[in-house]
Amino acid sequence: MIEQARRLKNIDRLIEVLIGILLISGLVIINLPIIPVPDKNIIYVTAFLVTIFTFVWHRLRLPISLQNKNFLESIVYLIAISLVVHVTGGARSYFNFLYLLPTLNISTSSSGWRTITLWLVASGFIFGEAFLFEQPEIRLPQGFSIPPYSLAILNSWAVGLVTVYSRYLEKETETAQTAATAATVEKEKAVNKLKDEFLFVIVHELRGPITAIRGYLELFLSGEATKIGGEAKDLTNAAFRQSERLNDLIFELLDLSRLEVGKLKLQSENLDINKFVQELVQRDTGLAKERKIDLIFKPENKRTIVFADEERVREVIQNLLDNALKYTGEFGKVWVWIESKGSKVFISVADSGVGIRQEDLSSLFDRFYHRLAGSDSETGEVRKEKSIGLGLFLAKNLIEKMNGEIFVESTLGKGSKFTFTLPLSKEK
DSSP states (O other): OHHHHHHHHHHHHHHHHHHHHHHHHHHHHHTSSOSSOOOHHHHHHHHHHHHHHHHHHTTOOOSSOHHHHHHHHHHHHHHHHHHHHHHTTGGGOTTGGGGHHHHHHHHHHSOHHHHHHHHHHHHHHHHHHHHHSOOOOEEOTTSOEEOHHHHHHHHHHHHHHHHHHHHHHHHHHHHHHHHHHHHHHHHHHHHHHHHHHHHHHHHHHHHHHHHHHHHHHHHHHHSGGGGSOHHHHHHHHHHHHHHHHHHHHHHHHHHHHHHHTTOOOOOEEEEEHHHHHHHHHHHTHHHHHHTTOEEEEEOOSSOOEEEEEHHHHHHHHHHHHHHHHHTOOTTOEEEEEEEEETTEEEEEEEESSOOOOGGGGGGTTSTTOOOEEEEOTTTOOEEEOOSOSOHHHHHHHHHHHTTOOEEEEEETTTEEEEEEEEEBOSOO
């Protein structure tokens, strides 16, 4: 539809140029010593009215389709052409060829029924001129004469022939364009498939060494080595947390790859959401303390069971927590709370951080979108956080696959609040 509208607008501009050329050349022709002598005043008035009509009509915003608007415009041109033909000799007029132009325009830019209708209207004007107005026969030097109705038949046939042929060319062009577009789409699909397969392989290759690193660090922290000095232990804990974050990123990339190729499968089960979220919050408590951020968790005041995929819920909550801690400065606060309403559970993560501009909210869940990371304290220049911009895109898709929704509220400079829903389990 957009491509068709652009095409019709281009046709409008072309029509304006062609009409200008035709009017100028027509005014030159009628001032030549031609026979029969035309009524120049009527032609001048017609040319003026057509110019004004074209200029105004192309700038009107009417509650009709562009194709219908173009069709009505062509009807007006046929009326103007029939008037010019009438005052320049009727069936013998050297301006009869002008009937070709509106029909050619419609046949290449509109539907079949509009094309046929316009040809019938043009033929009506041609035959009406021949039969309703008395006109002398055209006599040839050999003594033959051509009656006006014969010229009308010839003119109508010529208009019809050009209309049919131009319609055929239009269909051939449209078929070729469709085939070219389909080929381009298939090529893009092949490239995307290759990219997704490559990503899938890379992620699988990365999982092995990262899992090993996490295992070694976990073993180190849980054994006798925990008796090491406080600073060394803190560094080891930091390394373990970073390995977990890298592991989470790999899982995100893996899920994204599966999502793109349609192979993402959920394993939904009953999940105690209070206990589950509390564990995730406790995991980030150390990081929050390092950044001097107050991390507050408020669970539902009753046991709440949801039906969802545990690993995917973990990805979503961890992503929201990471973002909240990332975009909240020192001595800020991050809140996490759970509440159930009806058949849904609402999990919210809010922060007192930099917030998001209103004009960016509509793009927040787009792939490769980068959130603003605040303003430079000295220059006031808005910065963007370096990230791959997949977390929220993936979170939205995962939540929707689990029959939930995700929302965001934010005020620039005051913080953001993300809320997503999950269906309550039918099990009591």
